[in-house]
Amino acid sequence: MTADTSLRIEVGRRIRSIRMSKGITGQRLAQMARISAPYLSEIERGLSEVSGEKLLRIATSLGVSVQTLLEGSPPEGQAASGVTIPSALAQAAEQLKLSYRDTVRLLQGRRSLVARRASGGQEDWQVEDWLKFYRKVKDYLEG
Amino acid sequence: MGTLKRPTPAELMQFDAIARHLRLGKRWAGPEMVADAVAASIARADPILAGVAPRGELVAAMLASHYHVRFEEVRTARDIDVLEDRYLRRKRELGFAQLRDELQNPKVDALLFQRVHAAEDDPDRWVAVLNLLITDDRRYWNKFHELSHRIAEPPQRLLPFRRQRVDDRNAVEALIDTIAGELAFHRRLFRPFVGAAAGGVLTIQAIRSIRDAFAPTASLLAVMNAVVALWPRPALAFVGRVRGRVHDDRVDRALRVEMQGRNGPARRSGLYMIPNMRVPKASTVHAAAQYKQERTEYERLAIWDTSEGTHLPDLQALVSATPVGAQVYCLVSM
Numbered sequence: 001m002t003a004d005t006s007l008r009i010e011v012g013r014r015i016r017s018i019r020m021s022k023g024i025t026g027q028r029l030a031q032m033a034r035i036s037a038p039y040l041s042e043i044e045r046g047l048s049e050v051s052g053e054k055l056l057r058i059a060t061s062l063g064v065s066v067q068t069l070l071e072g073s074p075p076e077g078q079a080a081s082g083v084t085i086p087s088a089l090a091q092a093a094e095q096l097k098l099s100y101r102d103t104v105r106l107l108q109g110r111r112s113l114v115a116r117r118a119s120g121g122q123e124d125w126q127v128e129d130w131l132k133f134y135r136k137v138k139d140y141l142e143g
Numbered sequence: 144m145g146t147l148k149r150p151t152p153a154e155l156m157q158f159d160a161i162a163r164h165l166r167l168g169k170r171w172a173g174p175e176m177v178a179d180a181v182a183a184s185i186a187r188a189d190p191i192l193a194g195v196a197p198r199g200e201l202v203a204a205m206l207a208s209h210y211h212v213r214f215e216e217v218r219t220a221r222d223i224d225v226l227e228d229r230y231l232r233r234k235r236e237l238g239f240a241q242l243r244d245e246l247q248n249p250k251v252d253a254l255l256f257q258r259v260h261a262a263e264d265d266p267d268r269w270v271a272v273l274n275l276l277i278t279d280d281r282r283y284w285n286k287f288h289e290l291s292h293r294i295a296e297p298p299q300r301l302l303p304f305r306r307q308r309v310d311d312r313n314a315v316e317a318l319i320d321t322i323a324g325e326l327a328f329h330r331r332l333f334r335p336f337v338g339a340a341a342g343g344v345l346t347i348q349a350i351r352s353i354r355d356a357f358a359p360t361a362s363l364l365a366v367m368n369a370v371v372a373l374w375p376r377p378a379l380a381f382v383g384r385v386r387g388r389v390h391d392d393r394v395d396r397a398l399r400v401e402m403q404g405r406n407g408p409a410r411r412s413g414l415y416m417i418p419n420m421r422v423p424k425a426s427t428v429h430a431a432a433q434y435k436q437e438r439t440e441y442e443r444l445a446i447w448d449t450s451e452g453t454h455l456p457d458l459q460a461l462v463s464a465t466p467v468g469a470q471v472y473c474l475v476s477m
Contacts, residue, residue: 108259109237115255115292116245117285117316136240140231 009046014069016044018062032061052085052093052103092130102141157315164297184294184322197332199358203286210293213267214286217246218275246274253285283361287327291319328369337373345378345476346439346463368404377414379405383422383471398422398432413456420449431464432471439463
């Protein structure tokens with residue numbers, strides 16, 4: 001089993017687990033996330049990849065962060081508010097038809113720049129910035 | 144120390160993380176915790192620095208090694224090519240694709256990357272890139288700034304993605320700067336150099352000698368501020384810079400005071416400067432700027448006055464000033 005497949009299965013299990021704990025039917029979640037019920041079922045069983053945008057919609061519908069779906073619940077005492085995929089990245093991922101794995105890798109890459117000492121601030125990245133970043137790194141996304 | 148800008152909610156989360164990491168408490172208690180945070184950071188650094196020779200660059204090297212930080216210095220476009228090759232192409236660290244755009248911004252001093260594909264004990268698990276394309280001035284200081292981030296903050300997990308915005312308006316950065324100032328001129332190591340010089344007078348030349356002995360790569364201004372803080376007699380440091388000031392609906396451009404630091408003895412003896420006050424033409428500082436020459440002379444501070452007619456106290460002080468680019472670095476001591 002590849003790391004990708006393993007992650008996909010884990011994410012699917014988490015979605016199903018959170019959905020059921022909240023008493024939401026698959027049909028209802030699919031409606032809320034604007035995807036088809038069969039597709040949601042495939043995602044929950046780890047049979048289909050899901051884009052960053054759709055994962056964001058599922059997470060929002062479930063009232064959790066994308067991080068929670070990707071990593072599981074945050075450790076006790078740690079803020080759960082930390083992570084969501086920025087909407088600009090989600091839009092870029094949708095345009096590029098990126099898998100959530102590659103979307104996350106882009107976000108990891110961007111945020112591996114953990115501190116930036118400058119005399120001026122920095123704007124949040126827009127869709128164009130993410131697209132530009134992707135063009136620079138696409139040859140290195142594997143591995 | 145002790146005054147911080149009002150933190151934003153995001154910065155408060157960072158402060159809380161610092162408080163927990165340094166074992167000061169579960170929550171950041173406010174400005175009164177600054178001194179504790181600095182002391183705790185120094186306490187973490189001290190065992191690492193046991194036995195180190197008293198040289199600032201060695202202090203930086205030992206801390207960098209302990210905290211798995213590699214410093215990369217960029218002086219030319221070719222250096223950027225090398226780093227892109229080393230980290231982006233060979234190590235698949237996607238973050239380095241941002242390097243070129245970031246460093247071509249002259250406002251960016253330094254970047255700290257946490258490598259995604261590094262092992263726990265890789266010596267370059269963190270890579271601090273210093274932007275020296277324009278000047279080397281902040282090279283020494285920025286090393287300690289980045290190291291202070293590593294000492295005071297918990298390592299970022301791969302996926303809570305808490306990105307720091309780092310600029311002069313950021314309250315966390317102000318705290319990190321305070322810690323960096325203490326580490327860059329670690330008192331236990333640095334004080335003997337100041338003590339040896341304190342038998343004489345405080346001049347720019349004395350500052351240069353201390354810099355050469357302790358940290359040759361430090362900027363003159365950083366050493367000035369560090370020495371003033373530890374000088375046993377009244378002393379202050381400021382930068383003279385030509386700046387405009389609106390006065391009676393007109394902009395009055397003149398060489399003006401930008402305060403850097405004032406030590407405890409200066410506070411107790413009433414030695415001070417008024418921020419943004421005009422440098423009088425009769426002052427040694429003005430002469431240093433006008434003739435582009437280093438000057439050191441005694442002068443009576445009563446010649447310093449404001450447009451409202453306020454004078455500085457009539458103290459006899461030694462004024463030492465040197466032009467640096469469009470600025471003048473100045474020391475006033477008694």
